[in-house]
Amino acid sequence: MMKKLLPSLCLFIASVGPLSCLAQEVIRITTGEFPPYYSQRYENYGPTPAIVAQAFAHVNIKVEFGFFPWNRSLELAKNNIWDATCCWFETPGWEADFYYSDAVRSREKIFFHLKSYPFNWQSFDDLKGLRIGTTVKYSYGAAFDAANKAGKLLIEQAPTNEMNLKKLLVGRIDIFPIDRLMGYQLLADLFKPEKIQLITHHPKILFSDSVRLLVSKKNPRNQYFIDKFNLGLKRLKESADYEPFFIREQQGKKINK
Structure with a gap:
């Protein structure tokens, strides 16, 4: 009986083997x-x-x-x-x-701000005294980190980007760095059009990577x-x-x- 089974078993293993090698x-x-x-x-x-x-x-x-x-x-x-x-x-x-x-x-990340807030910047010296919202665990680039370490920046951290956008709308922070496309997507998800129209961004890129x-x-x-x-x-x-x-x-x- 065993002798009869062996050829069939060998054929089965031979047929399955190549398929197992092709598994993704x-x-x-x-x-x-x-x-x-x-x-x-x-x-x-x-x-x-x-x-x-x-x-x-x-x-x-x-x-x-x-x-x-x-x-x-x-x-x-x-x-x-x-x-x-x-x-x-x-x-x-x-x-x-x-x-x-x-x-x-x-x-890339840029600064969002209220249209009613006259904001312009070309260097980190221009950011002195401004309340800058940042989000915990997010990166804003080595130059931003260096300026913050040098005491040039006034940082207010929040746990989420959503919270920072809400703070920006009510004037609790002056500027908020965020990925441009993500920022406008979050505005569309969170707020009514009349609120969205209050916010704009500065074209200068803060950080690109x-x-x-x-x-x-x-x-x-x-x-x-x-x-x-x-x-x-x-x-x-x-x-x-x-x-x-x-x-x-x-x-x-x-x-x-």
Whole structure:
């Protein structure tokens, strides 16, 4: 009986073996709500997660996204509970815990202010005495940090961007640095048109940098994911599929779900 079963068993193993070798790899990535760049409400979770997913697709890796508060998103990846987190500016000290990918996309921050407040600036000296709202855990660039350390800036921190926009509207702060597209998206989500019309932004860019995928150094194999992602991202950028992911310049126009 055993002799009769062996040929069939061998054929079964031979048929299953090649299929198992073709199984697609999966990477689990944390992220958070950050309209209009990331949101569970958007198709493909928004343009930035879509870039990440398509870059990995170019190297036959499937992405599973999990949405969490941003601090938790970072910690889950740092402790290798999830494989990676998307997407962050390079931050001093983080390189001890994370591998950084190549640049996924660039973002810039500018100052929002009330139209009734005559604001103009060309250097950090022009910001002396102004009440500047900032959001906890957000980066505003090395030059901003240096000016703050030198005592040139009057900073008032708040836990969220939403709270800072509310403070700006009622005059509790004078200016608020935020990503331009995100700022106008939040205004559209939070306030009525007559309130939105009270706010504008200064055209001078405070800070411009690129966001990157981060993977934990606690798992040595994660360097493999960074290498594969960078290869896939390079292929994506060289294709005709990269540019359509970018949000067109707009102010206060809500992204469709």
